[in-house]
Amino acid sequence: MSETGSLIRSLSGRRAARNFHTFVINEIGHAIVTGQFAIGSVLASDAVMMEQYGVSRTVLREALKTLEAKGLVEARPKVGTRVSPRSRWNYFDPQLLAWHFDAPADQAFYQSLFRVRTLMETPMVELAALHRTAEQVRLLKYWVHQMETAGDSIEQFGLACLEVHAVIADAGHDLLLRSVLGVVELTLALALTRDKALAGAAYREQSAVLFNQLTRAIEGGKPSDAAAVLAQIRGLDQGQFA
Structure with missing residues (x-):
């Protein structure tokens, strides 16, 4: 794996x-x-x-x-x-998904990835807003700060962003929904590398702003607000594929 x-x-x-x-x-x-x-x-x-x-x-x-x-x-x-x-093929296998990073561009496959993200991330973040702990909120703030201070390092930014998703998955206490992380990692990696002009400072800054809003919604125990912000984050990522 x-x-x-x-x-x-x-x-x-x-x-x-x-x-x-x-x-x-x-x-x-x-x-x-x-x-x-x-x-x-x-x-x-x-x-x-x-x-x-x-x-x-x-x-x-x-x-x-x-x-x-x-x-x-x-x-x-x-x-x-x-x-x-x-x-x-077992498309939820993280390794199989990672191999798609080098596969020929396939818009139908990309659309499927984001459909899966929507279906699985939405309930996951809503559960996180209801069940998050103080420690999990602290971790969210820490990793968002790492996103903000990543500078030009795509790797540091991407890893910090993925850690935010992982903390949210842990806070949701749903093991099956957590399997969406492989999908998130592939779409994030593709979004960060498909077009260097698009995946530049503006994209990363906007992402960090939205993840700050997401953290506040989760900390405040507002599942609907958290789901709405997460939808904006998905839309920002998906915009890299347009």
Whole structure:
């Protein structure tokens, strides 16, 4: 599983150290999602992939099992490992979502991401406004301040923004709604990098202003106000895709 924030960290060129197992998963999964391995195609034989990735048969087989669990491939006797249709992919898997960062632009997919954000974030922030603790409010203020002081660091700004979403998710006490964080991270990473002119100081300043308003609404125990501000934040992010 991909750690929350790993996609944002990669924007600065920093890559987390990987063992052989996760390396193979990332190489094959990324190739599938970005279209290098076409839907319905059969992957190379074990011997070829072992040579290509420099791993043992055991490591390769375990990696393919993980990819199969994500819905990306299916092993068939006498056929080999075939790339599955997109309808079988587990789109709530954070790692699978992160691989879409490098995929060709797809407006229908982007619209779906924001529909999911709306459906899951709205009740989440409303619950957060009802159940937040003083410590969670303190954390919200701290991370919003980190957004305000990030300067030109897209990584620092993005990580601080994602932490705000994570605190809100924790405050909402709903484990299923918390799974939206992978969607949030992908849309945020794309919004910060799609157009450097758009993702500049003005965008970040406006985001920080809205997150300050959101924090005040949550601190004040106002779920409807919090939901309204969060809708503005989504709209700002989505505007980067126009």
